[in-house]
Amino acid sequence: MKSMLDKLAAILRRDVLTAIRYRTGFVLTLFGVLIELAAFYYLSRAIGPGFRPEGVEYFPFLLVGTGLYTFFVMSAQAFLSAVQEAQQTGTLEVLMTTATAPAELLVLSAISAFSGSLVNLVIYLFAGIAVFRAAVHANFLSCVVVVILSLAIALAVGVLAATFQVAVQKGSALIWLLGSGLWFLSGTMFPVQSLPRPLGVLARAVPFTYAIDAMRGALIEGRPLIAMLPTLAALAAFGLVLLPLALGSLSFSLRRARQCGTLSLY
Amino acid sequence: MNRVTFESVGKVFRHRPALFNWVGHERTGDTFALNNVSFSASSAEVIGLLGPNGSGKTTALKLISTLLLPDSGSVRVGGFDSLRDSGKVRRQVGIAVATERSFFPRLSARENLDFFAALDEVPRRERPRRIQEVLCDTGLEEQADTLAMKFSSGMYQRLGLARALIKRPSILLLDEPTRSLDAAATSHLWETIRALARQNTTVFLATHNFSEAAAVAGRLLLLNHGALLEDRVLSGRERADDLRSLYFQRTGEHAVADDAAAVAIHRAEAAS
Numbered sequence: 001m002k003s004m005l006d007k008l009a010a011i012l013r014r015d016v017l018t019a020i021r022y023r024t025g026f027v028l029t030l031f032g033v034l035i036e037l038a039a040f041y042y043l044s045r046a047i048g049p050g051f052r053p054e055g056v057e058y059f060p061f062l063l064v065g066t067g068l069y070t071f072f073v074m075s076a077q078a079f080l081s082a083v084q085e086a087q088q089t090g091t092l093e094v095l096m097t098t099a100t101a102p103a104e105l106l107v108l109s110a111i112s113a114f115s116g117s118l119v120n121l122v123i124y125l126f127a128g129i130a131v132f133r134a135a136v137h138a139n140f141l142s143c144v145v146v147v148i149l150s151l152a153i154a155l156a157v158g159v160l161a162a163t164f165q166v167a168v169q170k171g172s173a174l175i176w177l178l179g180s181g182l183w184f185l186s187g188t189m190f191p192v193q194s195l196p197r198p199l200g201v202l203a204r205a206v207p208f209t210y211a212i213d214a215m216r217g218a219l220i221e222g223r224p225l226i227a228m229l230p231t232l233a234a235l236a237a238f239g240l241v242l243l244p245l246a247l248g249s250l251s252f253s254l255r256r257a258r259q260c261g262t263l264s265l266y
Numbered sequence: 267m268n269r270v271t272f273e274s275v276g277k278v279f280r281h282r283p284a285l286f287n288w289v290g291h292e293r294t295g296d297t298f299a300l301n302n303v304s305f306s307a308s309s310a311e312v313i314g315l316l317g318p319n320g321s322g323k324t325t326a327l328k329l330i331s332t333l334l335l336p337d338s339g340s341v342r343v344g345g346f347d348s349l350r351d352s353g354k355v356r357r358q359v360g361i362a363v364a365t366e367r368s369f370f371p372r373l374s375a376r377e378n379l380d381f382f383a384a385l386d387e388v389p390r391r392e393r394p395r396r397i398q399e400v401l402c403d404t405g406l407e408e409q410a411d412t413l414a415m416k417f418s419s420g421m422y423q424r425l426g427l428a429r430a431l432i433k434r435p436s437i438l439l440l441d442e443p444t445r446s447l448d449a450a451a452t453s454h455l456w457e458t459i460r461a462l463a464r465q466n467t468t469v470f471l472a473t474h475n476f477s478e479a480a481a482v483a484g485r486l487l488l489l490n491h492g493a494l495l496e497d498r499v500l501s502g503r504e505r506a507d508d509l510r511s512l513y514f515q516r517t518g519e520h521a522v523a524d525d526a527a528a529v530a531i532h533r534a535e536a537a538s
Contacts, residue, residue: 003387010384014370014377021372021413090368097331098385099357099433105385259335261279261299261328 004108007100011112019116033124034131040066041132053191057135060220063128065188067121068212072154073178075117079110079158080171087165087266096254096263103251110158114151125219135220142218142225149235150211156242159250167253169266187212207238268306269437269468270330274339275303277325277492299325301492302339307470307485309436312463314483314500315472316509318519321489323472327439330470331361343437357387360435362426364442371415375406375425378414379432386433400428403458405451419446427455437468444478456482476506476513490517 020026044059053061083106086092096102128134157178165171185192185199186208192200203209214231217223225232257263277300281293300322307313315323328334329341332352341348343355369378379397388396401407404424409417417425423446430438440459444452459469459482473479479486480500486509488496495516513519 006390007384010381014373014381017377018370018372090363091370093333094361094363094368094382094429095385096333097356097359097361098382099353099387100385101353255335258333259337261277261325261334263333 004104007105008108008111011108012115015112015116029120030123033120033127036066037063037124037128037132054193054216056216056220059132060128060134060136061216062189063125063132063134064216064219065186065212067124067128068150068215069183069186069188069208070124071117071121071150072157072208072211073175073183074120075114075154076158076161076178077175078117079113080161080165080175082109082113083162083165083171084266087264090264093264096258102254103247106162106250106254107155107159107247110155110162114154114158117154118147118151137222138219139222139224142223142228143215145225145232146211146214146218146235149232149239150215152239152243153207153211153235156239156246159246160242163246163249163253165266166250166257166263169262182206182208185209207235207242210235210238268342269309269311269344270470271306271342272303272326272329272339273342275300275329275336275341276338277322277329277334278337298492300329300336300489303489303492303494304339305487305494305497307468309466309468310463311485312459312469312471312483313485313487314479315470315487315489316474316476316479316513317489318517320491321517322492323489324441325492326487326489327361327441327470327472330355330437331359331439332356333361357433358435359437359439360430360433361439362423362430362441362443364423364445367422369414369417369422369425369429372413374411374413375401375417375428376410378425379428382429383432388433396432396434400431403431404428405454420448420451423447424451427458435467437470438462439470439472441472442474443471444473444475452478476509479509480504480506486512488513488516490519 040062041059044057044062047058049057051058083092086095095105098105100108129136157174161171161174163171164174183189185195185203185206187203192203192209195203210231214228214235217228217231254263276298279297279299281295281297283292283294303322303326315326317323325334329336329348330343332348332355335349335352344358346354348355370381373381376397379400380393383393383396384390397410398407401410404427406421406424406428409421414422414425423443427440427443430440444455447455456478459471463469463484469482471479471483484500484502486496486498486500487494488498496512498512
């Protein structure tokens with residue numbers, strides 16, 4: 001356990017140092033958050049106060065939906081990019097010769113990538129509340145629980161994307177599916193109740209729908225854990241199924257890549 | 267006891283046909299990277315791997331490091347099977363690959379080494395001392411805090427060696443380690459290899475440089491088309507020319523090399 005924490009600290013340090021040494025990119029990312037929020041703020045004003053999806057103001061609704069969905073997509077994308085870059089530079093092969101088991105290494109790297117995206121999410125939500133005055137009544141305990149469960153889902157998605165990358169060199173296909181195929185099913189910008197019935201059923205099979213729903217409940221409406229139990233239970237169930245599935249697939253694809261000699265192919 | 271044992275090892279790379287292969291044309295079929303190769307290596311041995319491009323040298327190194335797994339036969343490292351106990355194998359093996367870019371460009375040499383040392387489970391307290399030690403061994407003390415992206419090819423190569431040494435491996439795998447090094451650095455590396463062998467490290471050195479093989483190797487493995495053509499203990503009196511003669515005689519590459527050189531000279535003359 002101590003050794004694993006030591007490795008995680010080394011990976012986090014590497015990622016933080018790399019991020020801050022891309023000085024311009026670091027500043028532009030922060031600037032980009034404000035631009036995006038401004039766009040959503042003026043969109044909600046243009047639509048007007050009469051539109052109250054799920055009984056809440058539209059801007060906070062958008063703030064949570066887009067923030068959390070971006071967190072899912074960007075964290076998987078960031079992790080996948082790191083894996084692709086490591087394949088292209090040959091770093092992945094060298095990493096796979098260290099004493100750390102390949103699957104452990106990738107999971108720790110994913111945790112680090114997601115921690116970065118989590119910081120972005122917190123900045124995004126904080127800026128939305130502090131700068132654009134989004135009306136929230138946060139229940140912090142509920143927020144923390146939702147974030148932890150969302151992290152588990154994000155980790156599973158990221159590891160699955162890495163599995164695709166190692167297995168068929170096309171992890172970006174999964175990111176594409178997330179970025180363009182699933183966002184409208186997960187209630188990011190409008191409530192899933194507005195979807196036709198078959199799509200509504202499909203939306204209930206997407207874990208992000210529950211995560212966004214739960215985060216809106218916790219952050220905007222201040223709902224306690226007990227009031228969100230069915231949603232949290234569904235989210236936890238997704239995590240319990242997806243995480244072992246992702247880890248098992250990753251271990252299998254890494255072993256197969258070492259057998260076929262495709263570890264560094266991209 | 268043998269540190270590394272190859273028993274009838276076979277490794278095949280399969281080229282699966284592309285979709286719509288009639289649009290472009292991608293080769294299909296199998297490449298036999300290693301075919302029924304057997305040898306063993308003891309502690310303190312420096313083994314030179316010679317052979318033309320694609321002969322199986324790098325594949326052999328990757329099999330020892332568990333980057334590749336054998337299709338047939340077995341690879342045992344320090345008594346552990348590479349298929350079943352790959353984690354235990356990796357703890358004993360350090361590898362310096364020829365890939366220059368296999369570092370994190372926005373980290374300094376010291377930060378890169380610290381990162382890899384953590385993954386190699388070098389205790390945190392011991393890391394600064396070990397890093398300083400390998401930086402000295404590879405002549406990189408002055409560049410320790412320079413970002414890796416500002417390194418020259420030779421410095422990358424030295425950093426690769428430093429990374430391989432930081433876990434104090436009992437088996438060191440070097441793939442063309444002096445390709446980008448200047449004369450002084452090459453000489454220093456050869457001395458480092460001899461010193462490691464004196465400390466019981468088994469060193470595998472894949473090279474195209476006959477002088478290098480003659481200077482440091484105590485044993486020679488000659489590969490061609492995945493087959494082991496020669497496994498010979500060197501007396502220490504062999505010179506580069508002796509190894510060159512053996513190489514061309516056994517691989518049959520000499521005539522091709524001469525023809526290719528003649529064509530190149532003819533083209534150069536025609537162009538001028």
